[in-house]
Amino acid sequence: MNGLVVVGASYAGVQAALSAREAGYAEPIRLIVDETSLPYQRPPLSKGFLLGEASEQSLVLRDETFFRDKGIELLLGTSAVRVDRQERRVALADGARLDFDRLLLATGSRARRLSVPGAEREGIHYLRSLRDAQTLKAELDAAASIIIIGGGFIGLEVASTASKLGKNVTVIEAASRLLERTVSPVVSQFLLALHHQNGVDIRLSETVARLDKDGDRWTVTTGSGAALHGDIVLAGIGGLPNIELATEAGLACDNGILVDAHGATSDPLVFAAGDCTSHHNSFAGQQTRLESVQHAQDQGKAAGSAVAGKTSPYTSVPRFWSDQYAAKLQMVGLSHGRDHHVIRGEPDQSGFSVFMYRQNRLIAVDSVNRPGEQLIARKLIGAGVSPSPAQAADLSFDLKALPLPRAAEGARP
Numbered sequence: 001m002n003g004l005v006v007v008g009a010s011y012a013g014v015q016a017a018l019s020a021r022e023a024g025y026a027e028p029i030r031l032i033v034d035e036t037s038l039p040y041q042r043p044p045l046s047k048g049f050l051l052g053e054a055s056e057q058s059l060v061l062r063d064e065t066f067f068r069d070k071g072i073e074l075l076l077g078t079s080a081v082r083v084d085r086q087e088r089r090v091a092l093a094d095g096a097r098l099d100f101d102r103l104l105l106a107t108g109s110r111a112r113r114l115s116v117p118g119a120e121r122e123g124i125h126y127l128r129s130l131r132d133a134q135t136l137k138a139e140l141d142a143a144a145s146i147i148i149i150g151g152g153f154i155g156l157e158v159a160s161t162a163s164k165l166g167k168n169v170t171v172i173e174a175a176s177r178l179l180e181r182t183v184s185p186v187v188s189q190f191l192l193a194l195h196h197q198n199g200v201d202i203r204l205s206e207t208v209a210r211l212d213k214d215g216d217r218w219t220v221t222t223g224s225g226a227a228l229h230g231d232i233v234l235a236g237i238g239g240l241p242n243i244e245l246a247t248e249a250g251l252a253c254d255n256g257i258l259v260d261a262h263g264a265t266s267d268p269l270v271f272a273a274g275d276c277t278s279h280h281n282s283f284a285g286q287q288t289r290l291e292s293v294q295h296a297q298d299q300g301k302a303a304g305s306a307v308a309g310k311t312s313p314y315t316s317v318p319r320f321w322s323d324q325y326a327a328k329l330q331m332v333g334l335s336h337g338r339d340h341h342v343i344r345g346e347p348d349q350s351g352f353s354v355f356m357y358r359q360n361r362l363i364a365v366d367s368v369n370r371p372g373e374q375l376i377a378r379k380l381i382g383a384g385v386s387p388s389p390a391q392a393a394d395l396s397f398d399l400k401a402l403p404l405p406r407a408a409e410g411a412r413p
């Protein structure tokens, strides 16, 4: 028996290997990853690690003993370059081959690269891996200023961290508001004010025309003709799924490897999970690719269980979080197609939530410093229970009092 080969050992790959084992998969499991460090947590890379509060050691997801105890062989620094589905074999960069009975692709995503003149210059930072974070941290510690291209999660988290470190920070964002694709306008407005209060210069509706470097100093020329100078340039302009192995192997892909609720691809022997996949999401009512820890782990669990022949479909309500300054931002549900929203609380740092509706159905809730409300929102959305907008906006109305179907009462937090 050749067992299971998992490509990618981050949240999705590690969880899938573990879930396969826990669901009774008794054959060999080999978990390979092209990085040389033990599987690690990525969210602190833009937050605690960059700030100097979280050590490299504290990022480790699972240590070697854990994998050994579970009978999972972890192969670090091993890059898969080709999948032969006919022969059921993975070719590795060093020329070796791994035969498999089942394959699971958890190859994640990578940072989208800038494509303006000057973007090919050495030294522009992207933040995706521990190595990226180590390089950025070393330079940031010595720098006085940073120009961040992109006002998405990565850009804003680095802006917050760099500002805490006393750096001069500028953020260039092409859209007219921050995090346009992911949060409600109320939260965008709140974050803009928060960054301003912390001295960050945010340029909305602004693009980058070109990048130049003179000695150690960067000049970023914007679309409107401004010349911004900084010691560091970081681009956080989104992620692209790592689907090359899958497309070359002939698996169905469309902005992600297409999978069903069990992580199965168009080949019943090949599964996939995490950032690299696209699935039909019942909450969004459409094909969706998600980039979040929760999604990678929950889909990894579904795919790993399916490898072992057990069904544990991926049906979780999508959620995401971000930490900026003292604000804990949490989002549950998918706000695509929202047509109405109400605010619970005052949109300030003491905490508030934005309840979003589509045709009177609660579809997403963004919260700032309101973890309790998020928990309730997660249960409500998961159970398909919608408070009326008036109830949601009324702080004296107890959302917990809304009756949930029995199964949802114990919904996992």
Ligand SMILES: Cc1cc2nc3c(=O)[nH]c(=O)nc-3n(C[C@H](O)[C@H](O)[C@H](O)COP(=O)(O)OP(=O)(O)OC[C@H]3O[C@@H](n4cnc5c(N)ncnc54)[C@H](O)[C@@H]3O)c2cc1C
Residues within 6 Å of the ligand: 007, 008, 009, 010, 011, 012, 013, 032, 033, 034, 035, 042, 043, 044, 045, 046, 078, 079, 080, 081, 106, 107, 108, 109, 110, 127, 128, 129, 154, 242, 245, 273, 274, 275, 276, 290, 291, 292, 293, 294, 296, 319, 320, 321, 322, 323
């Ligand atoms: C700086 C940063 C901050 C983040 N903050 C948050 C947050 O606050 N909250 C949140 O929910 N999410 C956050 N995320 C997103 C979250 O980390 C990702 O959604 C999650 O890591 C996805 O896990 P994954 O296992 O699907 O893929 P990845 O974590 O991308 O891992 C894929 C692994 O596969 C490896 N690989 C790829 N191709 C091959 C190959 N051919 N051979 C061998 N190995 C290969 C890659 O090198 C990588 O190690 C953040 C991400 C970053 C980068």
